[in-house]
Amino acid sequence: DADGLNNLADLGVEVLRERKGITVLTPHVGEFERLSGLEKSYIVENLVDVAVDFSVRYGCYVVLKSSRTAIATPEGKVYLSVRGTPAMAKGGVGDVLAGILTALIGRGMPVEWALKLGVFLHGLAGELAEKRKHRETLKALDLVESLPSAFRLIESRAYSQAFEYLL
Known part of the structure; x- marks a missing residue:
């Protein structure tokens, strides 16, 4: 990154x-x-x-x-x-995004879709991490730990529709 x-x-x-x-x-x-x-x-x-x-x-x-x-x-x-939180403006958080994008593209997802999904997923994981932690103590690893929950939310009907609407 x-x-x-x-x-x-x-x-x-x-x-x-x-x-x-x-x-x-x-x-x-x-x-x-x-x-x-x-x-x-x-x-x-x-x-x-x-x-x-x-x-x-x-x-x-x-x-x-x-x-x-x-x-x-x-x-x-x-x-x-517009997903995400100001608490994500910390070192290493961009590396998490780069890793998510690389993983999605590496799995064969078309680049444009991988970028849209990856950015949405990254922002959602940041929001979930901030709910678990305080914005002042949020770190990149907290986003990584929130990725499974973010994926589950995206797979739900409500977030799938929001993903389509926002991106």
């Missing part, structure tokens, strides 16, 4: 044009600032537009994390998730 994005920023994002495989970037606003050269305040105010622009320009998927998460595709589609 962070190390890969930092390396990409150091190399220059133009290298994205040279790759052959599917690429998914999962930056938070600060990391995206380094990648794009845009000001943080501009990114926050224009989250959807900057995610889509970058995704289309470089032919990659972008999962841009802020208080909302924008999922942009190389074809210019965008999905917005």
Whole structure:
């Protein structure tokens, strides 16, 4: 997650044009600032537009994390998730998301669906973890421990419909 994005920023994002495989970037606003050269305040105010622009320009998927998460595709589609909690703004939580996305894609799920499900699942796990813990003590492992409960909720009819509606 962070190390890969930092390396990409150091190399220059133009290298994205040279790759052959599917690429998914999962930056938070600060990391995206380094990648794009845009000001943080501009990114926050224009989250959807900057995610889509970058995704289309470089032919990659972008999962841009802020208080909302924008999922942009190389074809210019965008999905917005409002799941999650400010307590998730801690080190390691983005690595949990990267792991979820990698696992779903690795199982053969189409990338776009894997990103939508993964972001929704990650946010829901964060909400469940915050209910069990206090927002000040929440850590990445708490999200991992909440994943089974989050999966069960998504499998229920109510959350399946919410997933379709929100994404």
